[in-house]
Amino acid sequence: MKQGERTWAFPNPPVIIATGTVVGPDEGEGPLSADFDLVHPDMELQQPSWEKAERALLEQATDIAISNAKLKKDDIEYFVGGDLLNQIISSTFAARTIGAPYIGVFGACSTSMETLALASLMVASGAGDKVLAGTSSHNCTVEKQFRYPTEYGSQKPPTAQYTVTGAGAAVVARTGDGPKVTAATIGKVVDLGIKDPFNMGAAMAPAAVDTIQAHLQDTGREPGYYDLIVTGDLAGVGHPIARELLLRNGVPLQQTTFNDCGLMIYDVAKQKVQAGGSGCACSAVVTYGHLLRRMKKGELKRILVAATGALLSPLSFQQGESIPCIAHAVSIEA
Amino acid sequence: MKQGERTWAFPNPPVIIATGTVVGPDEGEGPLSADFDLVHPDMELQQPSWEKAERALLEQATDIAISNAKLKKDDIEYFVGGDLLNQIISSTFAARTIGAPYIGVFGACSTSMETLALASLMVASGAGDKVLAGTSSHNCTVEKQFRYPTEYGSQKPPTAQYTVTGAGAAVVARTGDGPKVTAATIGKVVDLGIKDPFNMGAAMAPAAVDTIQAHLQDTGREPGYYDLIVTGDLAGVGHPIARELLLRNGVPLQQTTFNDCGLMIYDVAKQKVQAGGSGCACSAVVTYGHLLRRMKKGELKRILVAATGALLSPLSFQQGESIPCIAHAVSIEA
Numbered sequence: 001m002k003q004g005e006r007t008w009a010f011p012n013p014p015v016i017i018a019t020g021t022v023v024g025p026d027e028g029e030g031p032l033s034a035d036f037d038l039v040h041p042d043m044e045l046q047q048p049s050w051e052k053a054e055r056a057l058l059e060q061a062t063d064i065a066i067s068n069a070k071l072k073k074d075d076i077e078y079f080v081g082g083d084l085l086n087q088i089i090s091s092t093f094a095a096r097t098i099g100a101p102y103i104g105v106f107g108a109c110s111t112s113m114e115t116l117a118l119a120s121l122m123v124a125s126g127a128g129d130k131v132l133a134g135t136s137s138h139n140c141t142v143e144k145q146f147r148y149p150t151e152y153g154s155q156k157p158p159t160a161q162y163t164v165t166g167a168g169a170a171v172v173a174r175t176g177d178g179p180k181v182t183a184a185t186i187g188k189v190v191d192l193g194i195k196d197p198f199n200m201g202a203a204m205a206p207a208a209v210d211t212i213q214a215h216l217q218d219t220g221r222e223p224g225y226y227d228l229i230v231t232g233d234l235a236g237v238g239h240p241i242a243r244e245l246l247l248r249n250g251v252p253l254q255q256t257t258f259n260d261c262g263l264m265i266y267d268v269a270k271q272k273v274q275a276g277g278s279g280c281a282c283s284a285v286v287t288y289g290h291l292l293r294r295m296k297k298g299e300l301k302r303i304l305v306a307a308t309g310a311l312l313s314p315l316s317f318q319q320g321e322s323i324p325c326i327a328h329a330v331s332i333e334a
Numbered sequence: 335m336k337q338g339e340r341t342w343a344f345p346n347p348p349v350i351i352a353t354g355t356v357v358g359p360d361e362g363e364g365p366l367s368a369d370f371d372l373v374h375p376d377m378e379l380q381q382p383s384w385e386k387a388e389r390a391l392l393e394q395a396t397d398i399a400i401s402n403a404k405l406k407k408d409d410i411e412y413f414v415g416g417d418l419l420n421q422i423i424s425s426t427f428a429a430r431t432i433g434a435p436y437i438g439v440f441g442a443c444s445t446s447m448e449t450l451a452l453a454s455l456m457v458a459s460g461a462g463d464k465v466l467a468g469t470s471s472h473n474c475t476v477e478k479q480f481r482y483p484t485e486y487g488s489q490k491p492p493t494a495q496y497t498v499t500g501a502g503a504a505v506v507a508r509t510g511d512g513p514k515v516t517a518a519t520i521g522k523v524v525d526l527g528i529k530d531p532f533n534m535g536a537a538m539a540p541a542a543v544d545t546i547q548a549h550l551q552d553t554g555r556e557p558g559y560y561d562l563i564v565t566g567d568l569a570g571v572g573h574p575i576a577r578e579l580l581l582r583n584g585v586p587l588q589q590t591t592f593n594d595c596g597l598m599i600y601d602v603a604k605q606k607v608q609a610g611g612s613g614c615a616c617s618a619v620v621t622y623g624h625l626l627r628r629m630k631k632g633e634l635k636r637i638l639v640a641a642t643g644a645l646l647s648p649l650s651f652q653q654g655e656s657i658p659c660i661a662h663a664v665s666i667e668a
Contacts, residue, residue, distance in 0.1 A: 001460040006411070006435040008461045049653055077340070086420040087647035088440050092523060096658050101520035103448065104440045104645070104660075115438065118452070125459030126335040127342045130490040167561050186412060186435035189426060194555060311438070313421035319383055324430050326438075 001124065006186045006216025013180035014123035015033075016332070017130075017173045018071075019288035020064030022057050023145035024139070024191055025164030026273070027285065030266045034287040036166070043140055043165055050150070051085065052140035054167075057281075058083070058094040061167035062134050069130075069171040076100040076171070077128040080119045082111040083136045084163075087144065088232035088283045091137045099131065109233050110187065110309030111135045112168065112284035113328040117184035119172040120330070124181075134169030137279030139261050146197070146314055159199040159237045162273035168284025179295050182333045187326040189311065195322045197312060201238025202263070203313060204308040207325035208234060209245045212306050216251065224255030227300045230291070232327070233262035233289045233305035235276030261286035261305075283307040287332075295334045302333045335458065338552025340520045347514035348457035350666070351464075351507045352405075353622035354398030356391050358473070358499030360607070364600045367666065369624040371398045377474055377499055382486070385419065388501075390426040390471035391615075392417070393603035395501035396468050399435030399622075403464075403505040410434040410505070411462040414453045414493070416445040417470050417614055418497075419479060424470045432464065443567050444521065445469045446502065446618035447662040454505040454664070459477040468503030471613030480531070480648055493533040493571045498599060502618025513629050516667045519549035523645065529656050531646060534597070535572025535609055538642040541549035541659035543579045546640050549663045550585065558589030561634045564625070566617035566641035566661070569610030583654060595620035595639075600630035617641040621666075629668045636667045 003009035019035045028039035038060060047053040047284040058081070066073060079098050081091030082105040094103035107114035117134035122128040140150045142163040172181065190210050194203040208231045216223065223229060234242055239260040246253050262277035265286050287305050294300045306329040312321070355370045362373035372394060381387040400407060413432050415425030416439040429436035441448035449467035456462040466593045474484045475562070476497040482488040486550040506515065524544050528537040542565045550557065557563060568576055573594040580587050596611035599620055621639050640663040646655070 002462055041552050045351070051649060051653065062450045077336075082440070085647065086649065087442065087645060089645070089647045089650045092658050093650070093655070096523040096525055098520060102660060103452070103520060106416070106440045108421070118437070121455070121459065121461055125455065125461070127455055127459070128336055180452040186437060188435050189430040191430055204413075218575070258511065311421060311426040313419065313423045315385060315420065316423045316427070319385065324426050326436060 006214055007183055007218035008121055010124040010181060010185045011326040013182045014172045015176045015180050015282050016170050016178045017176035018065050019170045020061040020068060020166045020291035021285040022061045022166055023285055027164055027166055027265055032265055032290045035283060035293050040123060047154045050138055050140040051175035054090045054136050054141050055093045057167040058090050058134055058136035058203040059097050061169040062094060062132060063099055065171050073098055074128055076132045078122060079132050080115040082106050082115060082135050084142055087218060098327055107326060108311050109278055109280050109310030110307040110326050110328045113305055113307035113330045116170060116330050117185045117328055120181040122185060123172050123174055129174045129265050129328040132169060133172060135280040135284050136167035137281040139163045139165045140214045140281060156274050157198050159275055160272055160274040161235045161277035161278035164277045166281035166285045168281055168288040170288050179292055179332045181330060183219060183331040185211055185329040187211045187303040187328045189324045189326055191320045191322050191324040197215060197317055199237060200310040201234045202241055203323040204310055204325040205234055205238040208306050208308050208328040211329045213251060215247045222255055223251060223253055226304045228254050228257045228300045228303045230305050231260045234260045234308055235262035236268060237275045239263060242262040304329055304331050306326045340548055341517055342455055343517045344454060344458040347516045348506045349439045349510045349514050350453045350504050350512045351510035352399050352403035352505045353626055354503045354618040355394040355623035356395045356501050357440035361498055361500055361599055366599055366624045367502060369627050370619060372487060383476040384472055388470050388475050389425045389427045392424050392468055392470035393431050393500035393582050395503040396428060396432055396466055397505040399505050407432055409464055410466045411464050412456060413466045414449040415468050416440050416449060420478055439481055440641030441660060442645050443612060444613050444641040444660050444662045445482055445614045447639055447641035447664045449475050449661055450504060450664050454518060455517040456661045457506050457508055459551060463508045465501060465506045467506060468620050469614040470501035471497050471500045471615040473497045491532050492608055494568045494608040495535060495596060495612035497611055497613035498611045498616040499571045500615035501618045502615055502622040513666050513668050515624060515664060517553060517665040519545055519663040521545045521660045521662045523660055525656050525658040527656045531651055533571060534644040535568045536575055537657040538659040539568055539572040539575040540645055541661040542576045542642050545661040547585060556589055557585060560590050560636045560638045562591045562637045564639050567612040568642055569596035571609045573597060578591055580617060638663055638665050
């Protein structure tokens with residue numbers, strides 16, 4: 001199963017038989033709105049707290065994925081979930097609702113592909129079939145937990161990013177119709193010493209570069225193998241840095257399209273999202289909603305999603321630590 | 335690889351080729367002191383914060399495990415780690431030091447067996463060899479994060495538990511000398527509505543029962559198959575509840591020894607630990623230090639470790655939620 005240094009290549013590739021994506025109002029005003037299964041008109045979802053709203057997002061996304069797969073909750077053999085909240089409570093409470101055996105993970109915004117990679121490994125190894133991977137984020141829960149009281153409405157520098165409100169889930173199975181997960185490359189912690197939590201794109205860019213290069217090296221592929229290589233949430237500051245670093249390292253990026261989910265989900269020039277989108281849900285809903293829909297239409301045949309995560313905590317920041325970053329990449333082929 | 339509802343049975347069982355265990359002063363005063371690789375005389379480890387001390391514990395435990403395996407850091411193909419701190423920063427910063435591809439997980443105190451189960455799956459499936467699993471906890475970081483400012487020295491009811499200061503790590507490999515991981519049973523979230531964070535043993539007991547019964551059912555084993563079935567950190571209140579529930583459900587527990595790491599690590603009657611030990615490190619250091627040493631001596635041949643986790647966050651508690659719990663069980667055989 002292992003190929004090269006840190007890639008899992010799946011000889012019998014697991015299939016993404018269904019997905020579910022749910023987003024909030026800002027994402028609904030973005031250019032990908034029509035690709036999501038459910039768009040909420042507000043951030044509250046009639047819940048008494050933002051945290052409960054985030055949990056509801058994840059419950060809805062997993063529900064939709066299960067229903068799109070024509071399955072029932074009981075058919076789900078394992079749920080691999082994670083999110084940004086302390087003790088990943090959104091995923092845990094969603095797991096309580098789903099009722100399946102649960103593997104909780106944390107990879108900050110790289111959780112989207114960390115869960116998909118692990119679900120795929122479980123299916124490919126015969127440890128399970130019909131494994132659900134899912135993640136969520138909510139602009140107000142993250143603002144409150146990582147930055148300032150949300151109501152304070154603190155101003156942000158233009159390098160900051162806007163956390164996506166949403167959730168994305170995928171059902172991975174041994175057989176079925178749908179795009180296949182052919183490989184996953186596991187990230188290392190990369191930390192070049194950036195300490196500014198309002199510039200996470202720049203902090204995460206080297207991690208994305210590290211994982212993309214490792215993936216290409218491990219698989220012996222050229223960037224041109226993919227119709228699209230997409231990073232998770234580097235946005236307007238980080239993505240050009242990643243591009244420059246890859247080109248400088250001799251990666252022939254011109255063979256492919258290189259984009260970023262954080263740049264795709266919003267109309268960055270028009271919406272008030274600073275440098276672009278971020279959050280676990282960013283790469284999850286763009287991949288499971290938009291990109292897989294494009295694959296279905298035949299517009300894309302092979303994509304590589306390198307989800308990026310900034311693994312800091314408010315406390316590690318307060319204690320003067322730099323921001324450790326990671327990226328996990330998953331190769332999806334029609 | 336899958337057996338029954340939610341057990342991974344490994345036909346070519348991965349081997350725990352080495353472990354590393356590091357603890358603090360209270361654990362050093364407990365009855366298992368001689369079984370740990372390193373006992374610190376204080377909680378600070380000459381670090382400027384408790385969080386950095388916790389990270390140092392995990393770095394030391396992983397270092398010792400790698401060195402006991404006669405390997406170098408570079409030989410470690412993956413590190414699967416997690417801990418109790420927000421955004422699992424102890425594991426992430428340790429991963430930065432180790433330098434291996436990193437899978438961060440969160441299962442509260444069940445993280446010890448969650449990481450071992452995943453590391454074993456990776457090795458058994460050929461996704462990797464020499465996979466490091468590790469976790470840590472620190473009494474003062476947990477007190478500060480989950481309860482009150484540590485310096486406040488808040489009084490605890492006798493149902494409360496005392497978080498173990500320590501870290502445990504294991505190197506899992508395809509071949510080599512050592513006990514084998516023959517199976518792992520993944521837990522479901524079990525929540526019977528207990529809301530008292532000072533009685534987590536009682537909250538977690540039903541999760542332990544659920545997973546132990548699932549394991550026995552999935553594998554077709556009787557409790558007597560094991561010389562010892564041990565729960566993670568149910569301690570003085572939770573463990574008798576688990577015993578009673580298992581007996582009431584008709585599990586012939588009298589065939590085996592049924593114990594709890596939280597009761598073993600301290601002299602509960604003499605040390606000021608309320609109902610006993612808890613924390614990710616509790617089951618990790620008792621398993622990797624004490625139990626594997628007893629297996630080496632031939633005193634134990636087959637053990638089942640059901641690590642328990644209370645997946646609450648301070649916020650979910652404040653918002654009136656009950657405590658979602660989980661247990662992951664790993665079967666280790668000489």
